[in-house]
Amino acid sequence: MEIKRHRYNAVKISAIVLLTFFVFSESWAQAIQTYRAKRHDTIESVAEKFGVTVEELLECNKSYRTKKLRSRDVLVLPPKKSAREQRQKAREEARAVPEETAVEEKVPEPVGFSQHVVAPKETVYGISHQWGITQDMLKEYNPELKTSVLKIGMVLKIPVLKMEDKTMEPAPETSVFQPDTVNVSMVRETAGRWQQASALDVKRMLSVDMILPFYLDRADSLVAATPRERLRDSRIALSFYMGALMALDSLAGQGLMADVRVFDSQKDVKATEKILAENDFSRTDLIIGPLFTEIAEVVASGMKGTKTLVVSPFSVKHDVNRMPNMVQASTPAQGMESAVLSYMADNISPSSHVIVIASAMQQEAQIARIRKRLSEKVKYTSIELLNTDLGNNSDRLASMVKQNVPTVILIPELSQSFMSEILQGMEQSARIGDTDIFAFEIADRAKAMMGEMKPEVASRLRFIYPDRLFENGQGYRYSDFENGFRTRYRELPNAYAYEGFNLVYDLLSRMATDTDTEHALTSRSTEQVGSRYRYMKYHSGGYANTELFILMYSSWKGEVLLY
Template sequence: MKNIFIIICLCFAFAKADAAFMQNYKQHTVEQGETIYTLTQKYKVTSEQLLELNPDLKSGLKYGQVLLIPAQNTVLTQRRLEKYKKHRVRRKETLYSLSKKYNITELDIKEANKELYSNPLRKGDKIQIPIFEEVELSVQDSEPKEPVLDPTNLPDGKYLVKPSEGMYGIATKHGIKAKELLELNPDVKDLRPGMILNVPKGITVDADSMPEQVISDSKNEQPLMVEYTIPKKMGMYSLKKLSGISEDSLLALNPQLKDGLKEGMKVTIPNPDYGKEVVVKSSVNTTARLIDSLRNFKRQRIAVMLPFSIHKTDGNANRDLLKADRTMRIALDFYSGVKIAVDSANALGIPVDYDVYDTQKSLQTTKNILNATDFADYNAVLGPLSSDNVVETAKEIKRIDVPVISPLTNTNVKLYRNLFQARPSNDILKQQFKDFIVAYSKGKHVIIVTDNNNPKLRNEFTSILPSANVLVPNSKKNYIFSINYIKELQADVENVVILAVDNVGFITDAITNYSAKAESHKITMFGLDNFEEMDLPNAKLAQLNFVYPSMYKESEEDNSFIKKYYSTHSITPNSYAVRGFDVTLDLILRQASSSDLYESAMRNGRTVMTENKFDYSKKSSSGFYNEAMYILQYQEDLSIKELDINTITNKE
């Protein structure tokens, strides 16, 4: 009965949001052969109005594209939820084919079947298909309670939602909190481009006064269209590339082009600078996608399960005990970051409560907590730290579908469907690093340093780089002589040196020998680690432009989290404290920007926090794993720079 009530509430909320969205706009699905010009004639609107509501049109009209069309002054379009139709999924049916069959969008189907946000459509599934009734009424006959507003000339107190805008960003623009904006618009459940919101009258906030965590969604004061003078020898292809729109769209904007391009001709094209974001520096490196798409301001409750082992103390962890118990130190450092993350969330208007459970590094203690606690009231469980305990927790509470976030384990744990492995595994780090090396090495001279005692690692790299020059150690001494390192170098091309070894002697020898030739040869060295425990000279690594994979990247000292941490604890946070902050704040923001963590993982994609990235992918019939990582490189000034993985790997 409870589930039926929830479904009914969702139906009403869904219908209400759609009615609010459609009251001033139509939706149009682009058909074959249509152009911007034919749409302007069909709906009696200007191309500027279409571009304003549909910025993607700058890259041309696409078949099947869904557009927002301003309603004419004499017509009001409403879309009401009439009923639901039961549908059993057949073989080869997809969300796309069902959306076309029933003339609705894929999002309509997902909203009616929330489980499809996190699970794929399967043959035999029974789903609900929303059936909408579209009604066109004349403005005079419909007698609306409020006049139909002209979106290009809104009165004070009204605001037109633009693409990619969220409740938090709009609220901040108008000097209020997101919760207050929701109170002004009680019928709005899901924010969509084209909606007209109620906002405080006479209040706007300049982008420079916004909090530094926010990346502003306000636009530059740039005209939508600009005049362009055709230079000598320009053809239609070049003009299309410059303007970013199709030939049909150019002709619609400039009928004189039907006679061809002529030097000195003045044409109207979309302004390439229109719509560019005004970026306010984000000192916590939080992406705007979460911060500016907050819509779920319900109070969150999180269970934090960490191995404090308080039973060993009298309530105060003394220095000797902390020295002896590394796990306790890690738990306390991690927890110190959690607390600041919760404080930061509350400052953003997201109410968060949390309860702490001491697992005592014990599987039995963890089981006792699970047996004695009702986790159904929690939105998520953060921890435990060890793989055995976190797997046991996920297994026991998967029946109530509460997500469990494993913050530190990177071993191959059993991924129950509710388990989120927040730390990228070593296999993911290595595979993405190898993909990067293969792409980077194209056209360069590749040298692979190997070790006879680890043929598996050697084969991993020789198999993906078959044309590479392989340095094989002397079979008796398992040693590479200095002359053999040097003679493989080439002076007229970049040398890519790959350390396919984990032996300290080989690593230090290779770095020593190749750094001695760094002035006469261009060398870029790749290693599977930064070898921090070997205490290698950073100057030599910088000479070799040393590149390595990492799950995190150290932040600058002027970072706002580090400042806050230092002011609270009088020390700089270590990597575990930063990890605690990043994992916790990412969890909270994801839940605040979606209905739950599962939906956010599927919709929000990659996030970048203080030192850690999160990009969750789901394994089939299993849980979620983080595949976000850094590829870092030493610079001449001994600083560390992040290399863009996509820029290199997408070149091919």
């Protein structure tokens, strides 16, 4: 299902709206109007209704030369001849005015039109400011605003101006609240340092499509008190999209230009295949957001053999080695394992006693990798296996722990039962010195269990693990982004909103400033607001992010960033 809304006409990116319902016209050269067919409509009756010929209407909707118009089909409407003639006449009259005659102030002429669907908390001022037009101009093209207030879901016609014609009205000193509206300014948050970065050295304009599961097909049939309730199933996609809009807005202030379209996958393979079949992606550089593994791979398969990269934000299950156009933004399990082993090799004492807790039968290859990686750098380290196949793990661990030697415990596959047995074993060992417990994955339950231990034992344990996201509440970038997000949307960002901002900002700034896509993705490490990125290119395959955070949790310090 396509979210029907055209964004940008080779102008600076402007963040548009939160999702409720979307309408966009499908045109790269000029945004035009659309019309949703009603019952009993025909091509002939629609053409007559809008004052165009049948041939002109079919030229913009070529598929209807061979298929019948159905109710709820969306038609692209050609611009009316009369409007073109009037503009041409006005230009001729302007040229005919003698030089000494005073000319009235010129009203900027649109180069095209786009559409904006009103989201919760938007105002006339905010929308006009967002699109760089005056409130009077917005009302001129939307006469209903002169007699009624803004309502959620209302579709507004937006004149698209040349950059030199755009205007930014000063913010009003006071807010005037109107019935049935929430008067919250949508002015860009310019005070935050995260938006005050220097201008990017932009080398190319990007074409970006987002395919996200908004489930708008369900929203049409649900009855609820608020748009948020109607779109409850869309929470993840909406949050990601909200963060992405913040990134687009920030990049626009730094000179990055892009065309952006948004589609609704409905988390449905057939709906996604229909999007790919009915739309032109030949100019698309990036497709961002198939949030589920199966859908992302459908899109990647559909784009096979093209220049288009498909970016999967959250899934770590892709076989990237066999998918040359896939970009996996989340570090895969093997990347987390490698990062933890590298950190251990660089930081544990050469005299450490390392106890690996794993199944000799099921994890033989992984145990061999661990021994090899650690023994290469820490030659004097003792590495011992506690084979979980034998059972009685807590008693055996207690007997393996040594009192006067630095002790390190490594759990390749962390589970609640394993963690419980480890903590019981450490209590039984009565070890006096500190013990580091390493894992290849994060487990919130493990931290909670440490908090339930005897304080004298818990205070000597440190749980060290990798994570793809670190929300550093003390960092200025984190607080500035949170404040900007809260100002704009009147709520705090969640993890999906952070990832939407981080991923979109990082990828677009990389690719817009480097015409070599592979070099742009693999040449450097970057850190945004709580996420790190550096992509590895698989031979004959796609890309996977290899950067993450190494964190430590202790009962007396909480969560601390180590790397």
